Amino acid sequence: xxxxxxxxxxxxxxxxxxxxxxxxxxxxxxxxxxxxxxxxxxxxxxxxxxxxxxxxxxxxxxxxxxxxxxxxxxxxxxxxxxxxxxxxxxxxxxxxxxxxxxxxxxxxxxxxxxxxxxxxxxxxxxxxxxxxxxxxxxxxxxxxxxxxxxxxxxxxxxxxxxxxxxxxxxxxxxxxxxxxxxxxxxxxxxxxxxxxxxxxxxxxxxxxxxxxxxxxxxxxxxxxxx
Amino acid sequence: xxxxxxxxxxxxxxxxxxxxxxxxxxxxxxxxxxxxxxxxxxxxxxxxxxxxxxxxxxxxxxxxxxxxxxxxxxxxxxxxxxxxxxxxxxxxxxxxxxxxxxxxxxxxxxxxxxxxxxxxxxxxxxxxxxxxxxxxxxxxxxxxxxxxxxxxxxxxxxxxxxxxxxxxxxxxxxxxxxxxxxxxxxxxxxxxxxxxxxxxxxxxxxxxxxxxxxxxxxxxxxxxxxxx
Amino acid sequence: xxxxxxxxxxxxxxxxxxxxxxxxxxxxxxxxxxxxxxxxxxxxxxxxx
Numbered sequence: 001x002x003x004x005x006x007x008x009x010x011x012x013x014x015x016x017x018x019x020x021x022x023x024x025x026x027x028x029x030x031x032x033x034x035x036x037x038x039x040x041x042x043x044x045x046x047x048x049x050x051x052x053x054x055x056x057x058x059x060x061x062x063x064x065x066x067x068x069x070x071x072x073x074x075x076x077x078x079x080x081x082x083x084x085x086x087x088x089x090x091x092x093x094x095x096x097x098x099x100x101x102x103x104x105x106x107x108x109x110x111x112x113x114x115x116x117x118x119x120x121x122x123x124x125x126x127x128x129x130x131x132x133x134x135x136x137x138x139x140x141x142x143x144x145x146x147x148x149x150x151x152x153x154x155x156x157x158x159x160x161x162x163x164x165x166x167x168x169x170x171x172x173x174x175x176x177x178x179x180x181x182x183x184x185x186x187x188x189x190x191x192x193x194x195x196x197x198x199x200x201x202x203x204x205x206x207x208x209x210x211x212x213x214x215x216x217x218x219x220x221x222x223x224x225x226x
Numbered sequence: 227x228x229x230x231x232x233x234x235x236x237x238x239x240x241x242x243x244x245x246x247x248x249x250x251x252x253x254x255x256x257x258x259x260x261x262x263x264x265x266x267x268x269x270x271x272x273x274x275x276x277x278x279x280x281x282x283x284x285x286x287x288x289x290x291x292x293x294x295x296x297x298x299x300x301x302x303x304x305x306x307x308x309x310x311x312x313x314x315x316x317x318x319x320x321x322x323x324x325x326x327x328x329x330x331x332x333x334x335x336x337x338x339x340x341x342x343x344x345x346x347x348x349x350x351x352x353x354x355x356x357x358x359x360x361x362x363x364x365x366x367x368x369x370x371x372x373x374x375x376x377x378x379x380x381x382x383x384x385x386x387x388x389x390x391x392x393x394x395x396x397x398x399x400x401x402x403x404x405x406x407x408x409x410x411x412x413x414x415x416x417x418x419x420x421x422x423x424x425x426x427x428x429x430x431x432x433x434x435x436x437x438x439x440x441x442x443x444x445x446x447x448x449x450x451x452x453x454x
Numbered sequence: 455x456x457x458x459x460x461x462x463x464x465x466x467x468x469x470x471x472x473x474x475x476x477x478x479x480x481x482x483x484x485x486x487x488x489x490x491x492x493x494x495x496x497x498x499x500x501x502x503x
Contacts, residue, residue: 151375155368159358169355172347173375175340176382211378219371222292226364247467261459266466273470312477316470323466327459426474433481440488447495454502 003098006091010099015106017076024072029111032065033118040122050123055185058119059178062112063145067167069107070149073100074157083157083224093221097150101216105146112138130188137188140205141181144212148174151216154223180205232432239425246419254415266324272420273316274342276427278380280310281349283431285377288370297442300366303373304356305434307349309427314346338394341382348376362442 018025039057043050077083086096120127127134149170156165171178180201187198250268257264284306291299321339322332333339352372359365399413 151371155355155372156358158364159355161358165355165358169348169351169372172344172351173379175344176379179340212375215375215378219292219374222367223371261456262463263459263466265463266470269467269470309477312473316473319469319473320466323462323469327462430477430481433485437481437484437488440492444488444491444495447492447499451495451499451502454499 003092003095006095007098007102010086010091010096011102011106012099014073014076014100014103018072018103018107024069025107025111028065028068028107029114031068032061032111032115035061035064036115036119036122043123045123050125051189052186054119054123054125054127054189055182055187057123058115058185059141059182061115061119062108062142063171063174063178065111065115066104066108066142066145066149067170069111070104070146070153070170071163071166073104073150073153075153075162078157087224093224094217096224097154097216097220100153101143101146101150104150105143108142108146109138112142125189127189129191134185134188137181137184137205140202140209141177141184144177144181144205144209145174147209147213147216148177151212151220151223154220177205177208180208228432228436232429235425235429235432239422239429242418242422243426246415246422250415250419254412260328263324263327266320268415268419269423270317270320270324271416272423273313273320275420276423277310277313277317278384279424280306280313280427280431281345281377281380284310284373285380288373291366291370297362297366300370301435301438301442302431303370304353305431305438307352307373308434309430311346311349311353312430313423313427314342314349318342318346334394336394341379345376345379348379352376362445 036057039060043053043057074083077086087093091099116127119125149166152166152170152173156162156169159165183201184198184205187194187201246268250265254265256262284303287299287303287306290296291303318339321342325334326332352369355372356365356369359368399416
């Protein structure tokens, strides 16, 4: 209970400071829109097959923008050694991680919700065919990115090439979740009944979330304490 | 002492490797459907086993490091990861040559291949992360955590052929499937060559480990010389 | 079986041996480099004393 209360406090602090300065929010949102725009140039958006790769495009844009958000997650605490204060505070490492991940997740979800209609316009896609399932996939995939991203942000925060190392470590690790999210989104963009392996991909995504959240909660204390 | 172990392993491993090569090329018959190219498999699968063994040791040593904070475990984990990457490269690239003949393409985005490649990239990232951190304790700690995370993708590779119906051939070894799917002589050769490659991996790991220790000695001397 | 089949078998085996040989050579080179570094450093420390 205490863990959750501390986590909520940290998440709220992060969100508030982000909403006031908008330092990663603006760059992340504009970057994902630019990615959507560029990929629209690369593909023939008028054709029917856009539902075959639409999910892939959408999640690529999300993945790119998400690194910009989680990059700031711990980097924000570096000036004035705020990180040391946070580690020394009564909040446990797990609640610190949870708070940061939830904040990143909320920001990311906001960006995803803005990107979705833009994606629909650019690519001529009827994305509201299965709105609730799509929302579920967005939440599950978004949590996977926020969770892995926050852990790796903590791992790389002291590095010289932080901006480069974070995506290099994060994307390969994220591939299972991204692959599942892309496939599920493609299925949900398609008209007609769901293919039989829908449940299998969904299981993979949920399993990924559970495994990595558990690992992150267990290991984050060791990462943060120096 | 350690160089004696390396020598002993070398005396066992290298002749075994050469003998295996001879038997694979000249004594074992061609596979009925695939022809001679199937012989790649005698390196493909043992290299995968050797790599998995290395990754697993790295994971165990990373956990041990986090528990005991002994820098030695971190050095072992690092040496194992690097050697594991070399063997995983053998696994991936030999597989590509086999696929070119059997499937007509160099690379298929099939779950097993994809996951094996992801493992390679993740562990490569591990080495990159080590290079980027200067402080030894910080490096050991962060790398250990990453190694534990990375092992999840190894576990997925292992199970991928059961979870998905793939283009990649299913398991053939009788200890895994519970039935004799390939000729016993061929299966025996797979085990013997796995042993040979594992011996080679052990030699590499011990050598790399010694180098890491020398490197630490050098770093310490540098600091000392700086302080003088 | 056609000729390509057997050629690719040789390529595959060559690659397997090749990668391991290259790794062994790299290990050897690093060994020499480290030894040289260690010796220079030791000499330097001796001189400074």
